[in-house]
Each structure stands twice: as C-alpha cells, then as structure tokens.
Amino acid sequence: MQGILFPRGVVEGRENLQAYRARGGYEALAQALKGFSPGQILQEIADSGLRGRGGAGFPTGKKWAFTAESTETPHYMVLNGGEDEPGSKKDRLLMENLPHLVLEGLILASYAVKASKAYLYINAIYEEATRSMSDALAEAKAAGYWGEKINAGGDFSLEILLSPAPANYVAGEDTAALEVIEGKQPLPRQKPPFPATAGLFGKPTAVNNVETLANVAPIIAHGAKWYRSFGTAESPGTMIFSMNEEVHRPGVYELPFGTPLRYLIEDCGGGVKSGNRIKAIQPGGPSSAYLPGEKIDIPLDHNSVRQAGSAIGCGVVHPITTESCIVEETLRIAEFFSVESCGQCPACRMETNMLAAMLKKVQQGQGGQPILDQFAKVIAFNKGKGFCNLVNMPGPPIESALRLFRADFDSHLANGRCPQG
Amino acid sequence: MKRICLVCQNVDCKNRGADELMKELQQRVKDQGIDDLEVRPYLCFGACQEGPNVVLYPEKSWYAGVKKGDLDDIMGHLAGGPNVTRLDTIDGSLKELIYQLLDTGVF
Numbered sequence: 410m411q412g413i414l415f416p417r418g419v420v421e422g423r424e425n426l427q428a429y430r431a432r433g434g435y436e437a438l439a440q441a442l443k444g445f446s447p448g449q450i451l452q453e454i455a456d457s458g459l460r461g462r463g464g465a466g467f468p469t470g471k472k473w474a475f476t477a478e479s480t481e482t483p484h485y486m487v488l489n490g491g492e493d494e495p496g497s498k499k500d501r502l503l504m505e506n507l508p509h510l511v512l513e514g515l516i517l518a519s520y521a522v523k524a525s526k527a528y529l530y531i532n533a534i535y536e537e538a539t540r541s542m543s544d545a546l547a548e549a550k551a552a553g554y555w556g557e558k559i560n561a562g563g564d565f566s567l568e569i570l571l572s573p574a575p576a577n578y579v580a581g582e583d584t585a586a587l588e589v590i591e592g593k594q595p596l597p598r599q600k601p602p603f604p605a606t607a608g609l610f611g612k613p614t615a616v617n618n619v620e621t622l623a624n625v626a627p628i629i630a631h632g633a634k635w636y637r638s639f640g641t642a643e644s645p646g647t648m649i650f651s652m653n654e655e656v657h658r659p660g661v662y663e664l665p666f667g668t669p670l671r672y673l674i675e676d677c678g679g680g681v682k683s684g685n686r687i688k689a690i691q692p693g694g695p696s697s698a699y700l701p702g703e704k705i706d707i708p709l710d711h712n713s714v715r716q717a718g719s720a721i722g723c724g725v726v727h728p729i730t731t732e733s734c735i736v737e738e739t740l741r742i743a744e745f746f747s748v749e750s751c752g753q754c755p756a757c758r759m760e761t762n763m764l765a766a767m768l769k770k771v772q773q774g775q776g777g778q779p780i781l782d783q784f785a786k787v788i789a790f791n792k793g794k795g796f797c798n799l800v801n802m803p804g805p806p807i808e809s810a811l812r813l814f815r816a817d818f819d820s821h822l823a824n825g826r827c828p829q830g
Numbered sequence: 831m832k833r834i835c836l837v838c839q840n841v842d843c844k845n846r847g848a849d850e851l852m853k854e855l856q857q858r859v860k861d862q863g864i865d866d867l868e869v870r871p872y873l874c875f876g877a878c879q880e881g882p883n884v885v886l887y888p889e890k891s892w893y894a895g896v897k898k899g900d901l902d903d904i905m906g907h908l909a910g911g912p913n914v915t916r917l918d919t920i921d922g923s924l925k926e927l928i929y930q931l932l933d934t935g936v937f
Contacts, residue, residue, distance in 0.1 A: 755842050755878030762840075762873045767936055780934035786927050790876060 412663040413627050413639060413647045414620070420506050423541050426548040429509040435554055437630035438513050441520060442560040450521040451477055454625065456633035458645040462499075463489060463581075463618030464694070464723045466644075466711050472615060475605035476522040479613035486519040486527035487590065487609065487616040490542075491574040491581025493532065494694045495745065496725040499649035499661050500619035504531065504538035507623065508545035512569075514625035516555050519567050522615045526568045530586050533573040543571060578749035582797045583616040584608075585751075596753050597797035618723075620649055640666030644710035650724040652678040666710040673709065674728055685730040689813065693722025695742045696802035698809035699735070702728075718809065734827035735814040739807050740768040746803045756794030763787050764803050771818060774825025781818055784811060833867045835859075835908065836885045836937070840874035843881035851882055851896055858905050867908055872937070875928050877920055887932050892925055893917040 412418070416432075429435070441450050455470025476484055488511070492500040503511055519527045529546070531539050546569055550556055555567045572590045574580050580595035587609050589595050608614025624646060628636045637645045644666035650673055653659050657679030664673060670692065674680065681687060687702040692709070698719040700707070707717045714721045729738060747761035764787060770776040788804040795801075811818060820828040837843075837852035856869045875883045877894060884893040884904070891913055893904060903914045 752841060755840065755874070756876070758840055759874035759876045759878070763931070763936070766873065767931075767934075770934070770936060776934040776936065779930070780936070783927075783931055783934060783936075786930070790924070790927055 413636070414503065414507065414510065414623050414649065415663050423505060424507055424509065426509055426545070426552060429507075433630065434509050434626075435513055435549075435552075437626045438516055438554060441517055441629055442565065444561070447477060447521050447523050450517060450629060453629060453633050454521065457628045457636040458633075458643070459621065459624055459628060459636070460644065460711065461618055462620035462624075462648065462723065463583075464494070466721065469617065469621055472605055472617075473518065473522050475603070476524075476608075476613040476615045479606050481606075481613050483526065483612055484522055484524040485609040485612060485614040486515060486522060486524035487583075487586060487604075487614060488515050488527065488529045488531075488619060488622055489581065489583060489586055489616050490529065490531040490535070490538065490619045491586060492535075492619070493576065493578040493581040494723050494725055496651055496653045496727065497694065497723050498651050499724065501532070501535050501538050502661055503619050503623050503649075504535065505541050508541045509549065510626060511542070511619055511623050512545050512549055513554070514622035515569070516549075516567060517625045517629055518615060518617060518622055520560070520565055522613070523565075524615065525566060526570070528570050528572045528590050528609075530572045530574050530590060532576055532581075534576045539571065539573070546571070578745075579751045579797065579799060582799075584797070586616060587614065596751050597795075597799075599796045641708070641710045641712070643712050648709070648721070648724050650677075650709070650726050652726055655681055655683075655728050655730075657682055664709065667708040667713070669706050670709050670726070671705045673726060674705065681728050681730050683730045683732055685732050687728045688731045688733075689729040689735065689810075691719070691725075691727040691729070691806065693720045694725040694727075695745060696720075696805060697722050698805035699729075699813055700809075701813050719805070732829055734821075734829060735810045735817040736768065736772050736821045736827065739810045740765070740772050742806050743768045743803050746799060750799055754795040754797075754800065756791040757800040760787060760791035760800055761803060764807060768807070771821050774821055774823070777822060778819075781811060781815075781822075784808065831888065833889065833908075834887045834937075835867060835869040836872035836875075836887060836932075837869065838873075838875045838877075838881060838883040838885075839871040840878065840881075842878035843883055846882050847898075848882035851884070851898070851901070854898070854901060855884075855904070858901065859908065862905065862909060864908060870937075876924055880919065883920075885928065885932070887929075890925075890929050890932075891918070892920050892928075894919045 459469040460466040582597045584598035585595040604614045662677040689699040743765040747765040750761045880894040
C-alpha cells in the first residue's frame with residue numbers, strides 16, 4: 410500500500426538532507442515561505458482534516474488556530490517526542506530515519522502558528538533519534554531552512570532548541586513536557602488553560618506529536634485534497650501502527666485510515682505467533698478498551714474503532730490469544746498506571762493504587778464476586794478528577810475486560826488461577 | 831477477627847501528619863494492652879481533602895481531619911467508649927464505597 414510518510418514502505422537507515430531534497434524535501438517550506446501567509450498554511454492543514462497522532466486525535470488545524478490567533482507573544486512550538494506509550498515505536502523511527510521530514514513539518518507548523526522558538530522534546534533514552542534530529546538541525550540551519558528572517562517578507566525568524574524528555578509515561582503529557590522545558594519536574598498542569606493559549610512560560614504554545622508534524626510537509630506539498638484521497642472522511646490520511654512480539658513480523662506499518670484491522674494483524678504482522686484464536690484485541694495502547702476477537706474486521710479509523718467500543722489511541726495494536734488470561738493482562742496494565750501516576754493528584758493516586766490492589770486480590774483468588782462489582786464504582790468515583798487524563802486510563806481496559814471476559818475473572822476467584830491453568 | 835484501625839498513608843494524609851498519628855496510636859494501643867486491635871496503614875480512602883483519615887473495621891467508623899488532640903477521644907472509643915461522632919464528616923457515598931472495598935478484603 411502507498412504511504413504518505415513512507416511512500417516506498419518503511420525506510421531502512423537515516424535519510425540525510427541530500428537524499429531528502431532529492432525527493433522534493435523542503436520544497437513545501439520554500440513555497441510556503443515565498444508565497445503563502447501563515448494563515449494560508451494553517452487553512453490547508455485544517456482543510457486536510459489532519460488529526461493528532463499522539464492519542465487524542467484532536468484536529469490539528471483547530472489546535473493551531475488557538476495559538477495562531479492569540480495576541481499574546483511570543484508564540485512557541487513544541488515537537489513532542491516523549492513517546493512513552495508501551496509498545497509504541499513510530500516516533501522514534503520517524504526521528505531516526507526521516508529527521509528532515511519531521512523538521513520540515515515543525516518549521517511549517519512554527520510558521521503557521523507564528524512561533525519564534527521551537528523545541529524538540531525527545532525521549533532521553535532515544536539516543537539515536539536525538540543524534541539524528543540534532544544533525545538534521547545543523548544540516549537544515551546551514552541550508553538556511555531555519556534561523557533569522559527566513560521568509561520572503563523577512564519577518565519570520567525561528568530558533569530551534571533540543572530539550573531531553575525524561576523517560577517516564579507522564580513526561581509525554583503535553584503540559585508535563587512544558588514543565589520540563591521550563592526546567593521543572595515532569596508534572597502535568599491543571600487544564601484549562603490549555604497550552605494552545607497559555608503554554609510554555611505562560612505563552613501560546615502548539616504541542617504536536619512527531620507523527621502529526623511529519624504529515625505537515627506532504628500536505629503542504631500536495632494539498633489537502635490529495636491528503637484526503639487517503640483514509641476516510643473523518644480520519645483522513647494514514648496512520649503508523651505498531652505491532653509487537655505477539656505477531657510473526659513485529660514492527661511499524663503505515664496504513665490508510667479505514668484499513669481493516671485483520672489486514673494489519675495478518676497481512677502486515679504475519680498473524681499471531683501462538684497460532685491460537687485471537688480472543689481480544691487492544692487497538693490503541695494500554696488505555697484502550699478490549700475488543701472481542703470477532704471484531705477483527707473493523708476498519709482502523711477513529712469513528713469505526715469508537716463505534717466498536719474502543720479507541721485508536723496512538724496505534725499500538727495488541728492482539729491477545731486464547732492461551733492468555735485477561736486477569737493477568739489487566740493486572741499488568743493497572744500496575745503500569747499505578748507506577749506511572751506522577752502522584753500529584755489524590756484521585757489518581759487512590760484509583761491507580763486501588764485498582765492494582767484489587768486486581769492482585771482477584772488474581773490470587775480473593776475477594777469473591779463482590780469485589781468485581783467494586784471496579785466500576787472506584788473508576789466512577791475518580792473519573793475526571795486529575796490534572797491530566799491518566800486517572801481515566803485504567804478504566805476502559807478493566808471495565809471492558811470485566812464485561813467481555815468475565816469467565817477469566819470467575820476462574821481466578823473460584824480456583825486462584827487462569828481458566829487455561 | 832481482630833479489629834483493625836486503618837490510618838491512610840497517601841500523600842495528603844501523610845503531609846498532614848498521618849504517619850505520626852499512626853505511630854502514636856500504635857504505641858497507645860500497645861501501652862493500654864488492647865490486644866484485639868491492630869493499627870495499620872492503608873493506601874488511600876479517597877477523602878484526601880479531609881485527611882488525615884482513620885477508619886475502624888469491621889465496625890465501620892470513620893474519623894476525618896484527625897489531630898493529635900483527638901487521640902484521647904479516639905482511644906476512648908477503641909477501648910470500648912463512645913464513638914467520636916464530631917469526626918464523622920465524610921459523605922455517605924464515599925463511605926459506602928470504601929466499606930464495600932474493605933468487605934471484599936482490599937487492605
């Protein structure tokens with residue numbers, strides 16, 4: 410299938426400036442800076458229907474408009490390369506192999522939101538990605554793609570700086586990223602205000618995921634209409650999906666939105682290694698609800714996955730086969746969120762710790778049937794009570810697991826072990 | 831079953847002195863020889879704004895906003911005296927949630 414970010418399939422190795430230019434790289438930026446206003450660039454992105462790839466799927470044009478229209482100055486741009494979602498590899502791959510595609514998108518985005526300074530916030534354990542982006546910054550600076558007065562009118566200057574991101578989950582949250590760039594601990598801020606109007610140093614700031622920004626230059630180069638020829642009406646374009654060790658061919662796969670989930674798992678991933686029946690699929694990372702295995706033919710786009718009962722998130726697709734126990738799966742997820750909760754919001758501490766403790770009880774066969782009724786109550790009690798969304802994250806997998814795979818829970822409560830033994 | 835006096839040790843309660851309160855309660859229970867009662871930490875009762883929180887189980891009494899000056903009255907209750915109702919300020923729905931969790935053995 411033809412891709413947008415990887416037009417000839419996932420590339421091996423780093424694409425340098427020369428190779429990127431040889432395939433038309435930086436032409437979109439040159440055109441934009443010569444003949445288009447920031448508002449026109451923003452409008453093209455809005456018309457393309459590009460949605461954020463960090464998990465929430467918020468329309469990028471809408472997000473940028475809040476920043477661009479703010480009269481407060483200066484404006485900032487942040488590339489969010491925290492990528493702490495377990496199993497997600499796409500942002501690292503883009504930064505390692507296609508650094509100029511990412512950088513051109515960042516510069517175009519900075520122009521559209523009228524930012525004078527941009528930060529590359531990159532997971533500190535991604536040494537190769539950091540080196541790749543740092544080298545790209547130097548190459549692009551020498552070529553005049555960013556710096557002082559780079560547009561035709563001479564009124565657009567952009568400074569770009571690197572900022573290492575701590576390698577913990579919550580550090581990838583957009584306001585926690587802003588705190589880190591400001592030199593503070595990675596603790597999410599209360600929202601509103603949102604970063605788009607009051608972000609870095611209290612100023613309007615657009616924070617975008619790496620994959621989101623990688624889509625910008627192709628959209629500006631080929632136009633919104635071309636972009637909309639990929640994917641579906643409400644989820645235009647492609648998305649990079651990550652598959653892990655459960656399948657024969659783990660890796661990242663760029664597919665148009667709307668591609669059947671089965672195609673990703675079977676044709677791209679080569680099917681599940683165990684060869685057993687797929688009983689559940691988590692289509693959007695650890696905070697997404699489980700889908701029953703029978704939903705394997707749903708299209709991978711925001712609406713279809715939501716209608717099926719889950720979320721596409723950042724595209725980490727996790728198939729679970731019949732030899733796996735959902736109690737063990739959800740316990741791992743609950744323990745992950747309990748460890749990764751930053752601890753500043755009481756409700757999040759209470760909920761994540763409590764759910765992990767409760768699932769541990771169930772795993773050990775304690776608590777009886779009444780404990781199963783308590784999960785929904787604990788989740789409902791704490792819903793929406795945190796600064797960031799982490800407090801809402803363990804709920805969907807746990808509640809869907811209880812609804813769809815009650816037999817696994819019953820087996821643990823009755824025998825202290827999984828139905829599979 | 832031994833009676834349990836659970837003292838919340840989540841951050842808010844701890845910041846308000848829950849750890850010292852727990853140690854003091856443990857010492858006093860020991861000194862007074864109340865053998866059928868154990869004072870132990872609890873991960874969180876979800877009433878962080880009203881801490882430090884102390885819950886007696888299985889009798890299900892809740893003391894919120896406990897201060898050192900309340901310990902004489904609480905000890906009186908633990909030793910068989912009257913409940914300290916002035917410290918029972920928690921919303922009924924939260925109490926129900928927490929008591930149900932305790933009933934299922936989540937300690």
